[in-house]
Amino acid sequence: MREITYQEAVREAMSQVMREDDRVFILGEDIGVYGGAFGVTRGMIEEFGPERVRNTPIAEAGIAGAAIGAALTGMRPIMELQFSDFVTIAMDQLVNQAAKICYMYGGKAAVPLVVRAPAGSGTGAAAQHSQSLEAWLAHVPGLKVVQPSNAYDAKGLLKSAIDDNNPVIFYEHKLLYSTKADVPEELYSIPLGKADIKRSGTDVTLVATSIMVQKSLAAAEILAKDGISVEVIDPRTLVPLDIKTIVDSVKRTGRFAVVYEAVKRGGYGAEIASLVAESEAFDFLDAPIVRLGGKEVPIPQNPELERNAVPQVEDIVEAIRNIMRKA
């Protein structure tokens, strides 16, 4: 099977769906000729034209409002936030409109909207362009939240997100865009709400999201040399969350840690940790649950400080060693 990048996988999913379904179109800032801030939509305007690959003004509330309106008329819009940080400007549209319309109209109206949003740090883009705000949106009933951690998942999950009749926030990590994976050429779906065990292990269950999956797999490789067997689970979607896969794993390993790039305080990992503590896995816990998250600072621009603000492979290794009392 051929290897393509995460960025290519996202583009391929969109393109293949658009070829099949005229209702699907994309809109966002600089997504046309420029091909998007991260090149995800590069070449798409040539194939689909400016009607279906629509450049918009720098007005996220307006983009979201237009997308929601289009969705209500029967279209299936994919809107791109140039940086996920700008979701704050579109918050009213997403939280008070997109998330609630289906409920407030008794199911008679649907908002089949996908919001693609490049998130995370590591590019030196500083505090306003490097955040991980997924917990904000995961908190709102009516919104689905997806965080693919590799090219294969990105393509399959995006297909499911577009097919979904409700608003889905699709977080893409900037540092993952250039990572490669085996990705089938044909279109396929990965169901929302199905976690994936990225690595099997017996000593500790480590739930990681987005880019932390890659870092956790690297950490697990190092820990394996010490004889510590780490099971790495990628929930892939925060809402809906496949808690069962996680709980079953904790019951096998007896130890649990969760790692996420967002600021640790109030992060989505806290939610997963609580669900585990509340679950039948409680009686199997043989160590306190550990959360690793970003430091409680805005992401700095200085590369060294930026690196230090979020969990790195060595942080994960150390945390797991502590859990195993082998540090």
Added chain:
Amino acid sequence: MKEVTMPKLAMTQETGTILQWYKNEGESVEAGEPLLEVMTNKINIDVESYVDGILHKRLFEAGDEVPVLDVIAYIGGADESLPDPSMNVSRETTLNEPADAVTNQTSLDNKDEPQSRVRATPAARAEARKLGISLANIQGTGPRSRIQREDVVAYAETRVSESTTTPSERRTEPQENQKRVEIQVVRNVERETTSSQIVPYRGMRKIIGQRMAESAFQAPHVTLVREIDVSETIALRSRLLPIVERQTGTKLSLNTMVLFATAHALTKHPNVNATWGSADEIVQHDEVHLGTAVAAPQGLLVPVIHSAQSFSLAGISERVSRLVQDARNGKLSPDALQGGTFTVSNLGMFGIEAFNPIINSPQVAILGVGASIEKPVVQDGNVVVRPMLTLNLSFDHRVLDGAEAAMFLQTLADILVHPDELLVSLHA
């Protein structure tokens, strides 16, 4: 050496009282053979030995109340020796309390189980529950000595290899006893710092309480009160006092006169001189076995003058005097406490005029005697001063009616008001 522990037979049971041992120290015991009888708050039950061996040591004797799961004895092979430290430990902890009948107490009892203070992971706790192991015995290897699952598993494996004791026996490992002692000591220290006092409710006090409550709740009590002029009985007593003293060396008391009169009154009222034979049988007795309530140091005792109707006044005086003395010295034989058919309780010496005595079941009536007090009374139209005595007859209304009881009281009053009648009845 195996420990025998006070069994816990009910969820709420905190102590058990040893009623009797079936085995003496040094005797051999087989597994399944009754070892001792224990009284819980509900039932009496035989405790069987779990093991074969020799009963090396009994840590408690009949009558002792022991907290559940405390070690009460040791059984082992002929060549085994007692585990001294733990033996002393349990003896001290459990005997301390009964020894001080009154101890200071904190306002709040510390209900914390030792186990809740053990640091252990949920997995370790779950494993320990599954295996029936107390975490208190396990050394944790986790951070800050937290017990982890593998510690429990390791402990269980060593336990299996070294012994075949049951989970309930494991709970009373010496180590845990040690723990219990520490807690006990702390509590006692706390107790000394406060002023409120607690008196353990057990032993004889508890038995008296149970019997009183039983009688009071089961028998519908009616108390008849009658005040009588005892001038003549007092005069007779004065005349007889030196004679009785000469014959028996005892001082004839007014109470003895009352007992004597009661014994003879009862012979004429077998319906009052009666006891419950069973739920549907009342036994009316020909003989009067007269109980007399005595305030002994350890509590109320009712020694019985058997066949009281056959004694002379001097004989009654002699007999009562001896019974009271024995009761106060704790020397009464079980025989002397059994078989009463009627009871007299005299509180006159404390200045009590009248009271409602509770029937000493299975008897059907009891006489309460008050003090003889000089009072103004009207006699032939004149106010005169007379020594008046109150008789209080409580009877079980299931057995007797008011009139029947009143007639007995009438007979008794007649004798005490006109003691000459006694001479007549004696020859009747």
